[in-house]
Amino acid sequence: EAGVAQSPRYKIIEKRQSVAFWCNPISGHATLYWYQQILGQGPKLLIQFQNNGVVDDSQLPKDRFSAERLKGVDSTLKIQPAKLEDSAVYLCASSFFSGGAADTQYFGPGTRLTVL
Amino acid sequence: AQSVAQPEDQVNVAEGNPLTVKCTYSVSGNPYLFWYVQYPNRGLQFLLKYITGDNLVKGSYGFEAEFNKSQTSFHLKKPSALVSDSALYFCAVRGSVSNDYKLSFGAGTTVTVRA
Numbered sequence: 001e002a003g004v005a006q007s008p009r010y011k012i013i014e015k016r017q018s019v020a021f022w023c024n025p026i027s028g029h030a031t032l033y034w035y036q037q038i039l040g041q042g043p044k045l046l047i048q049f050q051n052n053g054v055v056d057d058s059q060l061p062k063d064r065f066s067a068e069r070l071k072g073v074d075s076t077l078k079i080q081p082a083k084l085e086d087s088a089v090y091l092c093a094s095s096f097f098s099g100g101a102a103d104t105q106y107f108g109p110g111t112r113l114t115v116l
Numbered sequence: 117a118q119s120v121a122q123p124e125d126q127v128n129v130a131e132g133n134p135l136t137v138k139c140t141y142s143v144s145g146n147p148y149l150f151w152y153v154q155y156p157n158r159g160l161q162f163l164l165k166y167i168t169g170d171n172l173v174k175g176s177y178g179f180e181a182e183f184n185k186s187q188t189s190f191h192l193k194k195p196s197a198l199v200s201d202s203a204l205y206f207c208a209v210r211g212s213v214s215n216d217y218k219l220s221f222g223a224g225t226t227v228t229v230r231a
Contacts, residue, residue: 004159042120042206042221043160056218091159100217102148102167107159 002026004108006092012114018080021111024073025094031055033105034067034077035091043091049075050098082115089113118143118211122222130230135197137225139190139207146212149190150219151181154204166190177201197229 005024013019025032031050035043046065048056052072060067064083069075079086089112093105119142129135141147148167152160164175171183181192190207207222 006159040223042208042223044221045218048218093160102165104150104162104165105219106162107152109157109159112157 004092004094004106006090006108006111008111009109010112010114012116013082014116015084016081018078019082019113020079021077021090021092021113023075023077023092023108025075025092026096026106029094029096029106030072030098031095031103032069032075033093033095034075035093037089037091037110039088046077079113082113084115087113087115118147118209118218118220120207120209120220120222122205122207122225124225125223126226126228128228128230129197131199132196135192135194135201135227135229137192137205137207137227139192139222140188141190141207141209142188143209143211144213147188147190148210148212149181149183150208150210151175151179151190151192152206152208152221154206154224160206163192197227199229199231202227202229 007022033048034046037043046060047067049069052069067077089110091110093107095103095105097103121140150165151163154160164173166173166183174180179194204224206224208219
């Protein structure tokens with residue numbers, strides 16, 4: 001079974017530029033998550049989708065971050081404009097069920113973003 | 117809101133010795149507890165989870181974890197560590213209260229197993 005795919009793996013941009021990350025979840029997984037992992041910290045949830053609907057985006061900085069999952073499969077996370085503090089690893093995860101408490105999340109390899 | 121504490125930033129053990137990585141949690145309602153491992157430049161890999169039932173949970177790669185409700189702890193253990201177990205370990209918790217299913221992670225513990 002193929003895992004969660006993410007691209008690109010690495011990205012370097014200058015502040016105020018825009019950037020986009022792509023994620024393809026495990027086939028058949030209904031729920032998709034985007035996390036931000038700053039160096040030295042645990043991952044922090046940015047947004048959760050169930051199929052193509054947003055379940056939780058309470059921690060997404062909506063003035064600069066946006067995400068979509070138009071067909072309920074793959075997803076794109078965008079940052080525009082980027083700030084220095086956005087330097088982090090962006091992880092995508094997916095789970096089979098509806099994202100309930102017992103649901104196990106499976107993570108992709110992440111995209112390491114460096115903002116100069 | 118739920119939270120997780122991993123009191124040790126680093127754990128160092130010799131190969132063949134027991135390995136313990138500590139985790140305590142705070143959550144509303146019953147806890148759902150998870151352990152993940154992260155190797156350099158890789159995503160998080162699921163090791164095991166506690167939902168309900170036996171307090172001792174067995175997972176991948178010989179790891180197990182013990183749920184202790186009175187101490188609100190969920191320590192990860194391995195009876196005999198390998199050099200290949202050297203990695204970053206994360207404990208995570210979810211509550212059972214509806215609309216509060218966000219998975220909250222600890223800051224991580226770096227495990228180094230020396231040959």
